[in-house]
Amino acid sequence: MSEKVQNIKTTVDALALNKPIQEENELTTLNLGPTHPATHGIFQNVLQMDGDKIVSGEQTVGYIHRAFEKIAERRPFYQITTLTDRMNYCSSPINNFGWHMTVEKLLNIEVPKRAQYIRVIMMELARISDHLVCNSILAVDSGAYSGFLYVFQEREKIYEIYEEVCGARLTTNMGRVGGMERDLSPTALAKIKDLIYNTLPKVLAEFERLMNRNRIFIDRTVNVGSITPERAMEYGFTGPNLRAAGVDYDVRVMEPYSSYQDFEFDIPVGHNGDTYDRYMVRSAEMWESIKIIRQAFENLPEGPYYANEEHYYLPPKQEVYRSMEALIYHFKIIMGEIEAPIGEVYHAVEGGNGELGFYLISDGGRTPYRLHFRRPSFIYYQAYPEMCKGLTISDAVMIMSSLNVIAGELDA
Amino acid sequence: MISNQEIVEDLAAHFGENVLEFEEPNGLLTFTTYPSALIDVMTYLRDNDRLRFKFLTDVTAVHYPDSEGKEFCSVYHMHSFENGIRLRIKVFVSKEKPEVPTATGIFAAANWMEREAYDFYGVIYTGHPNLKRILNMEDMDYHPLRKEYPLEDATREDKIDALFGR
Numbered sequence: 001m002s003e004k005v006q007n008i009k010t011t012v013d014a015l016a017l018n019k020p021i022q023e024e025n026e027l028t029t030l031n032l033g034p035t036h037p038a039t040h041g042i043f044q045n046v047l048q049m050d051g052d053k054i055v056s057g058e059q060t061v062g063y064i065h066r067a068f069e070k071i072a073e074r075r076p077f078y079q080i081t082t083l084t085d086r087m088n089y090c091s092s093p094i095n096n097f098g099w100h101m102t103v104e105k106l107l108n109i110e111v112p113k114r115a116q117y118i119r120v121i122m123m124e125l126a127r128i129s130d131h132l133v134c135n136s137i138l139a140v141d142s143g144a145y146s147g148f149l150y151v152f153q154e155r156e157k158i159y160e161i162y163e164e165v166c167g168a169r170l171t172t173n174m175g176r177v178g179g180m181e182r183d184l185s186p187t188a189l190a191k192i193k194d195l196i197y198n199t200l201p202k203v204l205a206e207f208e209r210l211m212n213r214n215r216i217f218i219d220r221t222v223n224v225g226s227i228t229p230e231r232a233m234e235y236g237f238t239g240p241n242l243r244a245a246g247v248d249y250d251v252r253v254m255e256p257y258s259s260y261q262d263f264e265f266d267i268p269v270g271h272n273g274d275t276y277d278r279y280m281v282r283s284a285e286m287w288e289s290i291k292i293i294r295q296a297f298e299n300l301p302e303g304p305y306y307a308n309e310e311h312y313y314l315p316p317k318q319e320v321y322r323s324m325e326a327l328i329y330h331f332k333i334i335m336g337e338i339e340a341p342i343g344e345v346y347h348a349v350e351g352g353n354g355e356l357g358f359y360l361i362s363d364g365g366r367t368p369y370r371l372h373f374r375r376p377s378f379i380y381y382q383a384y385p386e387m388c389k390g391l392t393i394s395d396a397v398m399i400m401s402s403l404n405v406i407a408g409e410l411d412a
Numbered sequence: 413m414i415s416n417q418e419i420v421e422d423l424a425a426h427f428g429e430n431v432l433e434f435e436e437p438n439g440l441l442t443f444t445t446y447p448s449a450l451i452d453v454m455t456y457l458r459d460n461d462r463l464r465f466k467f468l469t470d471v472t473a474v475h476y477p478d479s480e481g482k483e484f485c486s487v488y489h490m491h492s493f494e495n496g497i498r499l500r501i502k503v504f505v506s507k508e509k510p511e512v513p514t515a516t517g518i519f520a521a522a523n524w525m526e527r528e529a530y531d532f533y534g535v536i537y538t539g540h541p542n543l544k545r546i547l548n549m550e551d552m553d554y555h556p557l558r559k560e561y562p563l564e565d566a567t568r569e570d571k572i573d574a575l576f577g578r
Contacts (some may be wrong), residue, residue: 370475
């Protein structure tokens with residue numbers, strides 16, 4: 001008879017004989033996920049519970065493993081965008097441009113100013129979309145479903161802008177090595193203008209009125225899952241989760257890429273590193289993103305939206321129909337016949353979740369020799385058991401939500 | 413602020429022949445060290461008041477099957493926020509003894525990143541508190557990102573690599 005069955009039998013016997021049950025400090029093993037709605041993705045938490053207190057926990061993250069790093073070793077640089085866009089699917093333009101910037105660094109390509117500004121607009125829209133999802137789902141986890149419904153309309157509008165810019169909504173392959181796939185159309189510009197000047201600020205303000213001073217929300221988030229700045233650094237936290245702990249590290253400011261040095265914006269930081277601070281930092285960052293998009297929108301430079309690099313930039317389709325050279329280079333790039341120089345690059349961008357790094361080793365072939373993604377979500381969850389210790393399951397759900405689970409990034 | 417040259421001089425003065433092959437691919441200071449010196453070098457980089465490399469950005473591995481005696485490389489990216497500078501450390505080990513000491517004692521961040529590198533490449537991080545697979549099944553007996561495992565069936569003859577950009 002197994003130990004567990006023996007214990008149950010003893011308890012049943014004791015009840016039947018009306019004997020006092022011997023108090024034991026036995027821990028309960030609880031599986032939260034992998035398909036529980038509160039886990040937000042394919043992600044398993046095995047928690048050791050003493051009553052309703054979490055004593056320890058262990059995570060299993062490999063339920064969605066797609067072997068992107070291995071697949072990338074067999075793909076030309078041009079085809080890898082389909083992999084990167086699917087890592088953080090809530091803010092895929094950041095992944096997309098991050099990868100293109102890595103290749104541009106390797107090839108030493110200078111991207112025209114207009115393309116850089118368009119990239120900034122798209123990346124900041126992606127950050128807003130990512131933070132909207134994170135904060136609104138946090139609201140759902142605390143029981144405020146209405147907040148989620150308010151802001152999802154705005155996310156939908158951002159997706160419509162993506163659709164106008166590149167034809168896709170979720171896996172938005174809108175960049176190219178050397179610039180953008182196409183220029184912003186008048187419709188796209190009008191939609192961006194409407195979003196950043198009219199609808200989005202109103203909705204954000206409304207959402208903040210609903211949540212920021214909401215008694216239930218504050219009770220559920222303040223001093224829940226706190227992490228000190230030192231510990232957050234040791235665990236490799238970056239992005240909003242590190243800034244919530246009080247460290248003002250932002251890749252956009254420390255190592256500006258894509259003209260971020262041209263824009264004025266603040267880095268919001270928290271004090272306690274708790275769930276409420278993570279929410280507030282994301283909330284404030286959305287306002288900063290609006291600030292950046294407005295500056296980029298108002299000062300959008302004229303000129304080409306792609307670099308004059310015929311060996312690497314996919315020629316516009318109309319030129320392919322007209323020019324023999326364009327047709328040849330289109331064919332060579334699509335078939336992956338163009339070799340990259342030997343080199344080693346690490347390029348980091350400020351993703352929706354934190355520092356998204358691309359480590360690329362090229363041996364001079366047509367595909368990367370090795371490509372490694374530094375995924376911020378993967379790194380946060382090492383700290384998750386420590387952050388949950390001594391709290392309850394409902395707190396664990398809120399902490400997970402505030403760290404922002406993107407399963408595609410946990411497990412690339 | 414501190415320059416790559418100053419870091420090189422500082423490390424060379426402290427660790428002598430234990431740090432070698434300094435280079436700057438795309439401006440990022442890169443050097444090699446031995447497994448025996450790795451933890452000392454990382455601890456020095458972290459604790460030195462001037463260098464202050466207090467952030468371990470990334471740990472991963474690379475497989476070089478043709479490089480005899482140095483088949484596996486464990487790569488570390490460190491970052492000094494105060495100085496706004498990054499560097500890369502490489503440690504080469506052989507396939508017979510792919511052992512590198514764990515960095516979990518100095519950076520909690522190394523835990524999952526080393527497990528991932530072990531999972532994909534079979535690099536053994538000695539002293540790791542929980543060195544088991546993180547993304548694959550525990551009963552897998554191979555490490556899938558090694559170069560000897562092709563993505564497609566190697567016996568197929570109907571697909572010519574050159575036509576698929578490989």
